[in-house]
Amino acid sequence: MLRHAARRLATTRAAAAAAAGRSSRVLSTAEVPAEAATDSAFAEAWKKVAPNIETPATPMSLMQPRPPTLAAIPSKLTVNFVLPYKSEIANKEVDMVIVPATTGQMGVLPGHVSTIAELKPGVLSVHEGNDITKYFVSSGFAFVHANSIADIVAVEAVPLDQIDPAAVQQGLAEFNAKLGSASTELEKAEAQIGVDVHSALNAALAG
């Protein structure tokens, strides 16, 4: 009796597993990465040179897979906003982001044409329904992909409400003085960067 019970249990488990496998396969077909996960040519060449050493992993095999481009434009934009010390926004669906590109503020909605944009110091705002989160970013890059995913990589970013206006004014005055007294090209360039960042901060706080 017990043995039968075990067998029945096993069959139901197997059936459940098969069902789960099928459902996960359905999901995985929907989320197949655009490129192949590993480079087979590299693996073969490696095997020839060093058969005793395991082929090193490559970023492609460690990446989280990205969804393919769909024919219909999705209603939401998926945003990744990463900093060196943390992932500020990871795979979040929002309505719109406005990024401070070097050519001017750029609003990104779902279905935006794929773009590579260099960022300048300025305000990045994330619109989600009625909520607007504003960050001040120092510099970086924004990539908008055809599948309505926006990746924003910044070196430094802080929420706008954490910035002290008095310190900004002081810094602006300091760098203006430095720009005036700069003698070499390098000093001048450094002071100019300081002035740019602080005036952008000032403008962000004012606006």
Place this chain on the structure above:
Amino acid sequence: MRHLRACAGVPSPAALPPHHSPSSLFPPNLLRPHEPSSETPGSKRTPAAMAMAALRREGRRVLLSSTPSPAAAMAARSPAAAHQEIAPLGARSVSTQVVRTRMKSVRNIQKITKAMKMVAASKLRAVQIRTENSRGLWQPFTALLGDVPSVDVKKNVIVAITSDKGLCGGINSTSVKVSKALHKLTSGPEKESKYVILGEKGKVQLIRDSKDNIEMTVSELQKNPINYTQIAVLADDILKNVEYDALRVVFNKFHSVISFKPTMTTILSPEVMEKESESGKVGDLDSYEIEGGETKSEILQNLTEFQFSCVMYNAALENACSELGARMSAMDSSSRNAGEMLDRLTLTYNRTRQASITTELIEIISGASALEG
């Protein structure tokens, strides 16, 4: 104990148990360095072997130094050993002394390895959090530009990330082995392949046979906690001083405290990137509109340089994290080995002591019975 010794004096050689001659004071397996048993993974062999070598040296020093110095110091301290200055080498009191000294040194080494393990464990926690937070940083670049490890270019630069300190299992030799294989893979008749080495240990290992191929070395990366600014300056330095078509960053990716995976990221120079993009190997850059920058090549240069600094930052953190994890497990197995050794030494010590007491008792009793009879 003391008066027993005093009246028994130095035993005649005939009274000694057979294993008491100086040459066979220890069973041979105690004098030889204890090879890590098969249960210890290969990666942990180095520190364990080193600790054991230290033990052996310690032991030999004690054995070789002819009794005066340590024995005299001991004699001043313990009255029981007072008569050993006149005892011939290899007499029983000396033998227990040697084992005792050895036990002490093993215990000290065990203390050190335990402390190192604790230090690594506490550091690991902080670094692990930073590492996990930095993992998002390189993903946008790979999603955009793709990754082509098989790219065939003229000037290859292998950036091998290793640690500055040793006693951390096999992570440095793994990095070096992968770098060497990669060097073999990328060098050819019309191609050249150079090393840029981060960390003292990788430099020491690679300088032996590939001295001419080392373009640049950097050490003391981990003196302060790794931060992005520091890595960005370093990346800038590498980009300025090294000519490259493809940079290959080799590091150990942290998986768990006991496992790490050698990983390689390929970063192409802007020109090669443009060429490869046209041939369709990497992400199709032409389908992207480019905002900012005067020309496409200018923005590509900014992009690849930024990618390099981001990849380096994550790689340095991953490697630091793997190092601490490996050190933790290496030191753990070292202190376990020292404990095993200590157990065996204690057993030998007690057995020798017991044998000497028994001999003395036999002598006294037989003497007494001889007087009676």
